Amino acid sequence: MRASRYTIFVYAGIIGVPVVMLVMVAGFALGSPYAFTLIPMLLALALIVFGVSGIADIYLHPTYPGSMKRISNGAETENKARPRDRSGVPVAISIKRFNNETKQFDITTYEAYANDRTTVLGAMLDIKDYQDNTLSIRCNCRMGICGSCGMVVNGKPVLACETNLMKVSGGGAVEISPMLGHPALKDVVADFEDFFNRHKSVSPTLYRDDQKEKYAARKEYAQSKEDLDRYLPYSYCIMCGLCLDACPVVNSNPNFIGPQALSQVYRYYSDSRDQKGKRRLFDVDSVEDAWGCEFSGSCSTACPKGVDPAGAIQLLKGDLMKNILEKE
Ligand code: SF4
Numbered sequence: 001m002r003a004s005r006y007t008i009f010v011y012a013g014i015i016g017v018p019v020v021m022l023v024m025v026a027g028f029a030l031g032s033p034y035a036f037t038l039i040p041m042l043l044a045l046a047l048i049v050f051g052v053s054g055i056a057d058i059y060l061h062p063t064y065p066g067s068m069k070r071i072s073n074g075a076e077t078e079n080k081a082r083p084r085d086r087s088g089v090p091v092a093i094s095i096k097r098f099n100n101e102t103k104q105f106d107i108t109t110y111e112a113y114a115n116d117r118t119t120v121l122g123a124m125l126d127i128k129d130y131q132d133n134t135l136s137i138r139c140n141c142r143m144g145i146c147g148s149c150g151m152v153v154n155g156k157p158v159l160a161c162e163t164n165l166m167k168v169s170g171g172g173a174v175e176i177s178p179m180l181g182h183p184a185l186k187d188v189v190a191d192f193e194d195f196f197n198r199h200k201s202v203s204p205t206l207y208r209d210d211q212k213e214k215y216a217a218r219k220e221y222a223q224s225k226e227d228l229d230r231y232l233p234y235s236y237c238i239m240c241g242l243c244l245d246a247c248p249v250v251n252s253n254p255n256f257i258g259p260q261a262l263s264q265v266y267r268y269y270s271d272s273r274d275q276k277g278k279r280r281l282f283d284v285d286s287v288e289d290a291w292g293c294e295f296s297g298s299c300s301t302a303c304p305k306g307v308d309p310a311g312a313i314q315l316l317k318g319d320l321m322k323n324i325l326e327k328e
Pocket residue numbers: 236237238239240241242243244259260263299302303304305306307308309
């Protein structure tokens with residue numbers, strides 16, 4: 001509806017403006033007294049009507065954040081632009097929400113509809129659209145790429161956009177809570193500042209001795225397939241934070257840097273283009289870094305991208321041991 005209306009405006013502009021100009025020129029040639037008064041006034045009036053109608057269309061549209069038609073909290077409202085999809089079976093979704101004013105958790109249960117294609121994220125967005133627009137969710141790509149929709153579903157840290165609601169609920173009920181390995185911000189949204197700081201602390205970029213050459217390289221840094229295979233799996237990290245949430249060590253000892261940052265140390269340490277070499281290795285030679293890992297493996301189980309942080313940490317430990325033994 002919106003698209004067709006805008007299409008009419010565009011065609012009206014493309015065809016209408018030259019036609020009006022032709023009429024003006026013809027009127028001027030024929031000596032008409034209206035050529036430069038009445039016709040431009042009509043044109044200006046038409047543009048004002050189009051403009052006001054376009055702005056009203058944007059402001060009154062239900063998806064516009066400040067829309068007067070926005071759905072109010074609690075009351076289920078029909079959205080004519082995008083009617084609610086009620087196909088599938090009803091599922092009870094209990095969401096443990098962090099209240100950032102009282103600093104307490106409240107559990108609210110909603111009803112969503114699940115068919116074999118419904119994701120947990122899709123159901124939560126449906127709840128936000130039609131039942132409770134105060135529900136805060138962080139998401140972006142909806143396809144397991146951006147890493148922003150991590151939460152705990154039935155006790156497991158997962159990406160909500162990659163989790164099938166039917167599978168986890170069995171067509172009955174499901175429990176959702178925020179990841180607790182990160183401080184909660186609001187509802188199921190976690191604060192990632194500390195997580196990103198851990199990531200940044202390991203210098204997660206290619207290091208070159210000649211920094212100028214890095215930013216003005218005359219040719220590409222050639223690599224063999226073997227060079228690529230060494231670090232490629234660890235470069236798939238999307239920084240979703242699920243591994244940190246699943247790690248029992250980081251949850252009991254916050255000083256342990258955690259699996260994500262350590263996997264990135266190995267990612268750059270094993271990249272033939274990186275020239276930081278063993279300095280990366282020795283930077284993590286402590287109980288708060290590589291030696292803090294107790295190899296529970298839960299980080300690798302939780303990782304949605306197959307990064308295997310637990311494996312990367314064992315490879316770091318192996319190389320550290322080799323270097324320590326060589327020194328002795
Ligand atoms: S290693 Fe895996 S689980 Fe951890 S942040 Fe990266 S993608 Fe997410």
